[in-house]
Amino acid sequence: MQLFRSVLNEVAVSKGQFLLKPGTVVKHEYFVVKGCLKAYYQDAKGNRHIIQFAIENWWIGDFDAFLNQIPSKLYIEAIEDAELLSIHYDNLQKIYNEAPIFNRYFRILTTKAFIAQQKRILSTLEKNTKDRYIEFCTSYPNIELRVANYDIANYLGVTPENLSRVRKTFKG
Amino acid sequence: MQLFRSVLNEVAVSKGQFLLKPGTVVKHEYFVVKGCLKAYYQDAKGNRHIIQFAIENWWIGDFDAFLNQIPSKLYIEAIEDAELLSIHYDNLQKIYNEAPIFNRYFRILTTKAFIAQQKRILSTLEKNTKDRYIEFCTSYPNIELRVANYDIANYLGVTPENLSRVRKTFKG
DNA sequence: TATCTTAATTGATATAGGTCAATAGGATTG
């Protein structure tokens, strides 16, 4: 645990700042101590698709680019001023070698993230926009107060206009 | 590696047979040696939603139910006669303890599965049905010859009718 | 081969959601 702490670095970003932009070879993953961030992909048409929101106690990064040490395709941007802990790729490899138990920690972490994503996929397959919005709000409590409407729409895969209309149907 | 082999069991299932049904506490995960299977969720309306196809060299299981040792919500069904290797939950825990390096193996395996799912989510957010069908066929080569049309539709989250029409638009 | 069963296709229509344009709030800045 001391070893782990020794390789974590404190990072502060303010709202609107980027932790990562496409094309960068990704050297860090980030743990959110405070604040809120989004990871998104911008396609050829300029549409943004939110892969992940990260709030307190979540990890965020481009796991594909990080694992395979290839250039990223994602943006990671702070939606609120945020405090993070970062871990460098080389240090993480060092930790895996020196304290293999961390493989277990990250194995379980990754499995949980995998399961969460699977739920998201199922939700998309099964439910309509309204129900997915409600599910989203309950699984990320109070997130709708911290995140712009259009970002939630981009997460759910609908337009902001449609989400706005959908929200009207169950507010009073 | 010998330890690993010693806890794997050979399982054969024929087309149409189930490896898993909802309500079961999941004791096994499966590695596909030969054949093809599907994992799906059936919702309250009776609609089926395919979470995963598994072909040769893939792992399949209900990872949520397995990790947390809770009753499954999924069906896993063979769509071809299949040969599998199964590993029992208790044996996997034993392996993690006796040969912690397996944490590393499964950490990387899970990370790759996570990344594959992330691509599926992105694909759903970005692309229309036609492009997703094409992407599906290229990422699971020749799968369209092994899997029923309605199963592919259930994987993509569209109706079989619609998928049928979409396919017409680029065949000659 | 004839029959039965299941899957795929086609047609007609309905609906959810997208697109584009306009307007209205809120917040921020000079």
Add this chain to the structure above:
DNA sequence: CAATCCTATTGACCTATATCAATTAAGATA
């Protein structure tokens, strides 16, 4: 306070996909 800039909402219309029903095709079984 006014001006500006975003964001959210609303309206009118359009498109992709769903739904339901009928038909055809393909596979399995006797």
